[in-house]
Amino acid sequence: MTGNPVKTKRTFREWLTHLGKRIYLEKERYILILPGIVWYIIFAYIPIFGLSLAFRKYMAKLGMFGSPWIGLKNFQRVFADPAFFTSIITTLRINAGRLIFVFPFPILFALLINEVRLGRSKKVLQSIYTFPNFLSWVIVASIMINVLGQRGLVNGILSGAFGIKPIAFLGKPEYFRPVVFATDVWKTAGWSAIIYMASISGIDVEQYEAAEIDGASRLQRIWYITLPGIKTTILVLFILAVGNLMSGGFDQIFNLSNSATLKVAETLDMYIYRITFKGSVDFGFSSAVALFRSVINMLLLIVADRVSKAVGGSGLLG
Amino acid sequence: MKRLVSLILALMLALGVVCAASAEEKQYDRVTITYTCPQVVAGYDYNAPNGDGYSNWILGKFNIDFQGTNVSWNDWMNNLVTWIYAQDMTDVAIYNFSENTATTATDIVNQGLLFRLPDDWKERWPGVADVYSKTSLGPMLEELYGGTYFIPRARFYYNLPGDPLANHWCLWMRADWIKAVGKEVKHSYTIPEVIEICKLIKEQDPGQVGANLLPLEMDTGNAASFFLRANSTYWDTFYKDADGKYQWGAAAPETLEGLKLWYQAYKVDEVLDPEYYLLDHEKDLENFQTLGIAGVSYLGGQTADVENYRKTFRDRTGHEYEDFHMANLLGADGYYHQRDLINFWGAVCFKPDVDPAVFERWMDLMEWTCSKEGYPATSMGLKGEDWDFDENGEIISLIDPQEVQLAGAVGEAKYPSLGHVLGSVILWDDLAMDNPNIREDLRDESKLLYKLRTDESTPETFTKVDWNLYMNGSEELLAVNGIQYADEFSNMITTATSEEELVNLYNEWIESKQAIVQPALDALNK
Amino acid sequence: MxxxxxxxxxxxxxxxxxxxxxxxxxxxxxxxxxxxxxxxxxxxxxxxxxxxxxxxxxxxxxxxxxIDNFYRLFQDPRILIGYKTTLLIVLIGVPLNMLLTTSLAYGLSRTSFPGGKFLFFGVLLTMLFNGGIVPMYLLMMELKLTKSLLSVLLAYGVNTFYFIITRSYMMSLPDALVESAKIDGAAEWRIFFSVILPLSKPILATVLLFYAVDRWNEWYNAMIFLRRNDLIPLQLVLRTIVMDSNIVNSLSIAGPRVPRFTEGIQSATIIVTMLPIMCFFPFLQKYFVKGIMVGAIKA
Incomplete structure (x- = not known):
């Protein structure tokens, strides 16, 4: 800052007037977003300060903000256990796998359903694909035992048709991740496809008509019109998924895992559950883990966003 | 005119009855009492006229407007502690006291978030005080906290089977199959004896079950109890050795011995269900009880349920009660192994600013439920309608237990409110031993099994609780408490391909846990 | 058509x-x-x-x-309370969700106004950070909302994920439409209601469906904030019934123990949960399932 003070003052005032004008011009927009913003401030931001419990000893009578600071004690406890770091690696491995093996399926579903020519069957099919979304993971897991267990359907077919000895699909660590991905696709892809289908519905129909006239093939149409039309949606969902690499999927892992797959299934959520499930209630500990997770997720999200922008896509963060 | 006279007469009569009643009973003003416990039936109105016969009667007797809050089992402590910390708990709550929740309990007491009972409470409610004195936890906490904040609910009072208190877990066996393979039906078996029987069952398939036969059927948790807890008293905790130093039970030789037996049953003799680790939601119970395809299981054996289990077994498989045998499980050394179950489950506590009238009313209610007359009512319903005393003062049943289901789910049971919700400080286990609604020979067998658990043990294999360890809330210990022993050991069993490898996996695991175990040992031995 | x-x-x-x-x-x-x-x-x-x-x-x-399993469900008097409460939550909650989400999504679909970027980041951040249940509970107490249905309705106002997809859809709408409306002198809310919303039908239908399903499945907040027997949502009732039928034995607690067919009751609860949603589904489906050549959205 080398400019002389008088000049700075004047530009500041100018800037202020300008700002005031801009705000006045956009007053309707502010009114429009007011309810949403107020909701966020009250019901999302005030509770966020609860994360400071990670650095405090909660004393009920002193309140959330009066409780004494204890520094990094909660974090020391979290970091003392080697199993914590193992669980982070496990989480990242499973969730990175999801990005590769699960993420594309809803897009594929949406594209394929969109290509179905018979109006009625299209709706019926699409409805069917959303059904599994309503099954809880407890149910899916018990179905899986009947399908993939040693006495289950798949082993029955394998041994009946090829004489293969029963394979413990659910009891071998090496099958665990594939089972997680497959069941995830089975349960959620049809439901998640709805977002892409909505996005496809928004594509300008004239583009397709023009392509028709030009004699474009079906694949060309998908490649040059449909996919670019939903590119933004794909990117946004992808960035959000990256920003979620440290969390998610507890219900699924919890229900599909068992003592035989312990070592590949202990994600961060599972670790927290294990540490706290016997009933010791420790908000400081939970807050410390939550804060740590959120920070990592945020870093991942920012990286994903920059990368997305660097390769020419549109980022999420504008 | 005649009508009017009879009306007046009737009124006077009623007045007389009320006066006579009030002569012996306290007159209560109406109070509203809020209450939290997972056993509260969610959404069920306990109050007249919507409740059932029992709840309407007892809430009427104490003139309580009862507002129960249900918490699901999984969220119980999290919710309750959230409410306590927010200083917004119900008047009365049941705290799930255990080794793992003790630290939180101490913290909330220190922060003044619970009601401290008046010092003279034991004189004012002597019945409750006497039950309290038998819970071990209650008096210990009172000394530790310098006052009473928790009233633990006793599992046993009139029928306490022993101190230390035995667990009810026992072997479920197919007596007809044991006889068919030429083995003796008896009250206690060692782990190797059970494996031997299962081997014979597997070879001979006396029940002609075929490919679905499961000689030894148990889920991961029960298998760990069967092979490890039954063999190594301290398999999942710390203990004091002969020199008074704390040691880690998972590293004790008996634990490895139990692990080897597990391996033998699973991979060598192949009698344990090949996919035992997939069983949950009591599938092991279902395979034994409903399908009749399992030879031996290791499951609950509460006196209250010994007949129910057999009834289901009979209805579903067509086998008689006699084919379903219950027995104790002993370690390879021939002794019964267990740590004190501790004679309580769930502790009553009050909110710090509880209205004195509410507190007193609830204490009065609890006092009544441990009286000679109140205590049968908490599990058998209304005196004079469902049960009564005979001329010798023995409890007799006035219902047909095959026809009437007293307690249970809404819409099925006569009294869904029965249970531990409305004031009980003595739990069901106790009355079950005298409950005429359960067949006498089955109750006798159950009592015998309780007795044998004590008889077939030594003070070293069946031990009293170590309160120093129980109440120790150091961070070092909390970290170790997070280890899920059953799953960790089970993982070694499914991973190992030879006994040698099993031992290696075990040693590696013991080594890998030193990072958190050693600090805990240091803290304990300090 | x-x-x-x-x-x-x-x-x-x-x-x-x-x-x-x-x-x-x-x-x-x-x-x-x-x-x-x-x-x-x-x-x-x-x-x-x-x-x-x-x-x-x-x-x-x-x-x-x-029909034993269904009979068991429906003979339970709590089912009626459950339907009543859940219906209330859906009928009041979903419009609230939609109003907050769509207005915010349109308002922030352009962030070039003063504070716009800041507000947008602020909203995004809540997706990554949340304070957990204790501060939320303390807040609800402070606002005197515990034991009132308002706590459940307000605790779930905007789902940031749905906000983002709605916003990105609105951003993809051609600018020309908004511009021409502006030239005609229309105010922002006029543009919002008469231009943006009609053009966003596919995403509105999607987000409406998502919110409706979330609300329909709501139980956790009700459990922790409400604590009232006359206001328990359907899913909490169903959970309790399933759990009643699977009383925890492993904790060595004596209590009434009647063998129940948990899987059957569980399956019945799934059917009971799904049916109403499936009846309502086709009305929304028509907005996001369209033929390539039919159903032009352009007026």
Whole structure:
């Protein structure tokens, strides 16, 4: 800052007037977003300060903000256990796998359903694909035992048709991740496809008509019109998924895992559950883990966003 | 005119009855009492006229407007502690006291978030005080906290089977199959004896079950109890050795011995269900009880349920009660192994600013439920309608237990409110031993099994609780408490391909846990 | 759908049903079967007896169908309270969600106004950070909302994920439409209601569906904030019934223990949960499932 003070003052005032004008011009927009913003401030931001419990000893009578600071004690406890770091690696491995093996399926579903020519069957099919979304993971897991267990359907077919000895699909660590991905696709892809289908519905129909006239093939149409039309949606969902690499999927892992797959299934959520499930209630500990997770997720999200922008896509963060 | 006279007469009569009643009973003003416990039936109105016969009667007797809050089992402590910390708990709550929740309990007491009972409470409610004195936890906490904040609910009072208190877990066996393979039906078996029987069952398939036969059927948790807890008293905790130093039970030789037996049953003799680790939601119970395809299981054996289990077994498989045998499980050394179950489950506590009238009313209610007359009512319903005393003062049943289901789910049971919700400080286990609604020979067998658990043990294999360890809330210990022993050991069993490898996996695991175990040992031995 | 588009579609069908259509349809039908098989299994279990279910867990048709499991659900007086509460939550909650989400999404679809970027980041951040249940509970207490349905309604106002997809959809709408409306002197909310919302039907239908399902499945907040027996949502009732039938034995607690057919009751609860949503689904589906050549959104 080398400019002389008088000049700075004047530009500041100018800037202020300008700002005031801009705000006045956009007053309707502010009114429009007011309810949403107020909701966020009250019901999302005030509770966020609860994360400071990670650095405090909660004393009920002193309140959330009066409780004494204890520094990094909660974090020391979290970091003392080697199993914590193992669980982070496990989480990242499973969730990175999801990005590769699960993420594309809803897009594929949406594209394929969109290509179905018979109006009625299209709706019926699409409805069917959303059904599994309503099954809880407890149910899916018990179905899986009947399908993939040693006495289950798949082993029955394998041994009946090829004489293969029963394979413990659910009891071998090496099958665990594939089972997680497959069941995830089975349960959620049809439901998640709805977002892409909505996005496809928004594509300008004239583009397709023009392509028709030009004699474009079906694949060309998908490649040059449909996919670019939903590119933004794909990117946004992808960035959000990256920003979620440290969390998610507890219900699924919890229900599909068992003592035989312990070592590949202990994600961060599972670790927290294990540490706290016997009933010791420790908000400081939970807050410390939550804060740590959120920070990592945020870093991942920012990286994903920059990368997305660097390769020419549109980022999420504008 | 005649009508009017009879009306007046009737009124006077009623007045007389009320006066006579009030002569012996306290007159209560109406109070509203809020209450939290997972056993509260969610959404069920306990109050007249919507409740059932029992709840309407007892809430009427104490003139309580009862507002129960249900918490699901999984969220119980999290919710309750959230409410306590927010200083917004119900008047009365049941705290799930255990080794793992003790630290939180101490913290909330220190922060003044619970009601401290008046010092003279034991004189004012002597019945409750006497039950309290038998819970071990209650008096210990009172000394530790310098006052009473928790009233633990006793599992046993009139029928306490022993101190230390035995667990009810026992072997479920197919007596007809044991006889068919030429083995003796008896009250206690060692782990190797059970494996031997299962081997014979597997070879001979006396029940002609075929490919679905499961000689030894148990889920991961029960298998760990069967092979490890039954063999190594301290398999999942710390203990004091002969020199008074704390040691880690998972590293004790008996634990490895139990692990080897597990391996033998699973991979060598192949009698344990090949996919035992997939069983949950009591599938092991279902395979034994409903399908009749399992030879031996290791499951609950509460006196209250010994007949129910057999009834289901009979209805579903067509086998008689006699084919379903219950027995104790002993370690390879021939002794019964267990740590004190501790004679309580769930502790009553009050909110710090509880209205004195509410507190007193609830204490009065609890006092009544441990009286000679109140205590049968908490599990058998209304005196004079469902049960009564005979001329010798023995409890007799006035219902047909095959026809009437007293307690249970809404819409099925006569009294869904029965249970531990409305004031009980003595739990069901106790009355079950005298409950005429359960067949006498089955109750006798159950009592015998309780007795044998004590008889077939030594003070070293069946031990009293170590309160120093129980109440120790150091961070070092909390970290170790997070280890899920059953799953960790089970993982070694499914991973190992030879006994040698099993031992290696075990040693590696013991080594890998030193990072958190050693600090805990240091803290304990300090 | 006009007569011409209809005709065009039929012609297309006749003319252009290629091999590719066959392959796609084949693949999709295989997928549908893989999904339908377990669903039919769940339906069958809900109509089966415990013994049959245990013997043949993969059945598609129970040999002796029984409505026992449904009977058990519906004889429970709490089911009515559950439906009533959940209906209230959905009918008041979803419009609230939609209002907050769409207005915010449009308002922030352009962040060039003063504070716009800041507000948008602020909203995004809440997706990553949240304070947990204790501060939320303290807040609700402070606002005197515990034990009132308002706590449940307000605790879930905007789902940031739905906000983002709505916003990104609105951003993809052609600017020209907004500009021309502006030239006509329309105020922002006029543009929002008469230009943006009608053009956003597909995403509105999607987000509406998502919110409706979330609200329909709501139980956790009700459990922790409400604590009232006359206000328990359906899912909490169903959870309790399933849990009643699976009383925790492993904790060595004595208590009434009546063998119940947990899987059957669980399956029945799934059917009971899904049916109303499935009835309501087609009304929204028409907005996001469209033929390529039909249903132009342009006016």
């Amino acid at each position: 006009t007569a011409t588009t209809k005709k065009r579609k039929h012609r297309q069908l006749r003319d252009r049903f290629e091999l590719m259509d066959g392959i796609i349809l084949f693949f999709l039908i295989i997928m549908a079967i893989m999904i339908l098989f377990p669903m039919v299994n769940v339906l069958a279990l809900s109509l089966a007896t415990q013994k049959e279910a245990a013997e043949n867990p993969l059945m598609l048709f129970p040999s002796q169908p029984t």
